[in-house]
Amino acid sequence: MLEAVNISFESLNMATLTPMLVAIVGALAILTIDLFKEEMDKTLYIVLTILFLVADLSTVLGQTMGERGFFDVMLIDGLAILAQIVLLIGSIIFIPLAFSSQRFHEYRYPEFFALFLFMTAGFQFMVATDNLILIFVGLETASLALYTLIVLHNKDKSFEAAIKYFTMGALAAGFFAFSGMIFYGLTGSVELFKIFEVLEARNFEPMILILTASVFMLASFGFKMAIVPFHTWGPDVYEGSSAALAGYISIVPKVAAFVVIMRIFEGLIASGIVWIEYIFYAIVVLTMTLANIWALVQKDVKRMLAYSSISHAGFVMAAIMIGTTQANSAIFVYWILFSFTNLGAFAMLWVSHKKDSNYHERFDHPFEKFSGMVKMSPLSAVLMGLFMLTLAGIPPFSIFWGKLYLVSSAVNAGYLVLAVIMVLNSAIAAYYYAKLIVYMFMKEPETGVDGSVYMMNASISLKVMLGIAAFFTALSIFIVNPVLELSDFFIYSSGF
């Protein structure tokens, strides 16, 4: 006879779940509103989405560290809180880009915003647990929602991008499941801390299985992070989705994936398994360098930015290999700074988006589009220039500080060669960012182009978002320290 399951409500510790519940309730609310009254203006949905995300963020801020809940599936440690903060800030700053002045297909559907909230909840689940099942569920919830969001852009290229992303994602899901199965088979648990306990007790034998499981896991999340050689979806998806969504994809999913990689691999690297460090070394260097080289030869700004974010992802992965607290907290500073800069850069593309552009048979934002921009729309050109300089890591703008901390943590941890490679890559990167600046400031405008196109899609809110991005980018020198302290606090207290 099975005994009746008896669970007290307190033991569930629902506080650990509240943030995700807020997002899910928000999504359901949006769907319900649509049931009762169709064809509402998108403004309502955008504002609702932002409100729910802000509420979500405030519950995250109210969480206490070191808690477990919901059958001990949820894990709220410093890393979880910090990652959720970054995820939510990223979501909050990207969703207002929906306030475009031109009408776009996707924003007519309330489902877009509901999916957006579901996706956010999915990412939050991913980072706030150390249970492989929940990580998987969160990952797939978020990814499936994301594929749909890309498709909603309703262009031929969006479908192609979504199908590619989806198929590769399905393969990655298979890898994840296989890897999880091996870990479970080895240790009888799907909880990371128990897995490591058992593995350590057994002195990491049999090595070949651990090795297989780790590599499958790496492939699965390497795909999410877009690191070479699992990056191939990246440029196509960026090109196929709207600039607003592409900017989002360049930050938030990667942060979530990054946190999971951190949880899984920091333990493995720290345990002294050498080969895994070598693999990371190779992957980091390859990702940074190859992506930079490919970015050099791009003809479209958005595609160039796609490769550049792949290269940035390589940079970020270096932190996992370095593995010191300094590197880990540096990386979150990097994420935060990077998200504001990328917000700016993609928002600049977004405001210049023209529905039926005929610049190029394929691209929406070829470099030629920005020729002589300074003569027609000097302010936009200066803003774009600012974001490009920042992405290139020119001091004193935001990303410079992230790079500085990361490189210095590499040096402190004794990875001198890696530090040199990072700096060299920054130099290569500066070259293609400068290319756009050269186009904007030194070339003559193409005939028949007037300045209005650069602000084609701009609305007041978009301009405000641009202002915010520019503000944080230019004055990051003043926010770097508080952000670093915050990140240090959370990372340190969760023991990474």
Place this chain on the structure above:
Amino acid sequence: MITLEHYIVLSTILFAIGMYGVVVRKNLLMLFFSTEIMLNAVNIALAAISNHYGDLTGQMFAFFIIAIAASEVAIGLGLLIIWYKRHGSIDLETLQSMKG
């Protein structure tokens, strides 16, 4: 006597078949089949291991994988149908407008 090893070997073989399919098939539908095979291969192993340990976690994992696989199919088929409507083909060769 069928032991745990047999199940795991079966699962691995099935997984390899699925992965092979993903790599060589040029038809979108076949690709989706292949990924399903991969996931279900894992399910077999999970159920077997779960039984071996006398622990329900593995079966729970398997159930979640089934649920996720189902939602994946829903999304995947949706994409496939749109693509077919627009291009009249689900061959991967038609999906090549973006490159470089």
Place this chain on the structure above:
Amino acid sequence: MSEETLLYIALFSPIVSSLFAALFGTVPKRVFVGVVTSGLIGLSFLSSLALFIHLQSGSGVVHVQMFDWIMAGDFSVPFGFLVDEVTVTMMLVVSLVSTAVHIYSIGYMEHDKGFNRFFSYLSAFVFSMMFLVMSDNFLGLFIGWEGVGLCSWLLIGFWYHKHSAGWAANEAFIMNRIADLGMLLGIFLIYWTYGSVQYDVVFSAVSEADGEILTWIAIFLFIGAMGKSAQFPLHTWLADAMEGPTPVSALIHAATMVTAGVYLVIRANELFALTPEVGLFIASLGAFVAMFAATMALVNRDIKRIIAYSTLSQLGYMFVAAGLGAYWIALFHLVTHAFFKALLFLGAGNVMHAMNDELNIMKMGGMRKVMGWTAILMLLASLALAGIYPFAGFFSKDKILEVAFDGHYYILWATLWITAGLTAFYSFRVVMLVFFGKERYKDFGFHPHEAHDYMIWAMVPLAVLAVIAGFFEHQFVAFVSNVLPVYEFSEHTHHMVGQLILVTSAIAITGIAIAVFSNMFREGVFSSAFRNTILFKLFDNQYYIPKIYEEVITKPYMELSKVFWEKVDMKIVDASVDGIANILRSTGENTRGMQSGNLSYMLRWMAGGMMLILLFAIVYTYSDVLLNILQGVAK
């Protein structure tokens, strides 16, 4: 209102003013822009005044930490501001002169197309200068230092369509950069030695450092000061900077920015006090520059350049005092000089305006009849500059001579003494040639007119201060003695003071008398015989230094650059850079095929990449096992 609020108002209202004016940067002239900016700068002055009263009442130094301003790793700079007696003196001078200049500029720039832009730059300058004097650390000072340099560049080149203005702006900027490099090295050295760039930390530990390092720090800081205060051999930019609008010359190149070097030496007095040999060098250089500049001023015909050279000369005086350890006297002369020199420049501005931007004093004369007020104001300023009792310049300049005498540096004293005579002579030469004598301007078809009333009124406070500031000497000493060491005169000098004053006044009056009388007998002051002497030519051509720079530095540099460009850069550097770029580019072009856009290939990359990594890991981990197997096979 709390002192902290006052401090922030004093500091930030100029930047608000600048941003406000910048809003209208591209639109045509709006008078209210000038009015509002003047008001905001005036507000800054009032706050400084309130802070001054606060300090005067003995309520202590105001020190605020705005926030921690971090750099890399352990290098932390708390970002703060400090208002002590020295700072508040500087703040008062800066904000007062700026207010006067802002109001004056409304009239001066009234027909200029860049009216609004001008005010934006001018206010930005005030902000940078305030930042410079109020910072509580060397790094903040350096930021302000660069800020004033930048604004000075913008303002000298304000009429950028004039080739000479652009050239002068760049010259000033480049010369200052050279000096700033020295200063930056000094700051690095300070950080390296003391582990901090905060004034209080550094100065409280100043004697702990090794003597040699201290000397190097002092030298590097002084190199920075030399650039900003245009000391020989970096002095040429100051005269050329007169290409800028005259209010700019009054504010930046007379009253405030160029004294920043003196301020630096005063601020770092604890450091310079420990390096007397550097101090003596500063003093000697100062005395040399004082005389050197005065001789150039003697014969020049350009009214603004004459005043610029006199500024240079007076800066020399200040450095003599600062170098000899009489810091409060240097500061005192800085203050009085700011008043009468700004006044002199603004007066010159009136004259120029009246003469349609004509600068040659030989084409003027007898202008007191049309511009009486300007004549009176300039006369007052010249008297103060010449150091005639009871004008402000008398008190401060005399003190400097006393210091030189007291330290038994008789050569310095004699140099300064002669310079005092020269100063009196050239300042009255200008006054005589411009305002008295034959009305030569009529021959050239000018129709001078007096400036607007409010422009005159803006000058009046400066004039009043130029006259009376000297009498506050004792209060001033008492006030700044909290921060600066009081210079004690020896008994011997004390007895001699009366004679010294008499001797100095005598030469000054003689100088004036020569200027006045020679002008009565002969238009143009100098005889044609003197004009043909080598000495005159030397003075007139500024000792050929600009020419020497041109020949010795600029031209060879051009040649060298050309050689490097053609031979080294194009053939070696450029080729290799291009080579690297090409390699990178062709790698990119050749490997971008990986991104074929074919989903099948993408999946292969993914699965294949994963297998490859797996293979690598297995081979690596089991290399010994595999080797054994291979060896077994081989056997």
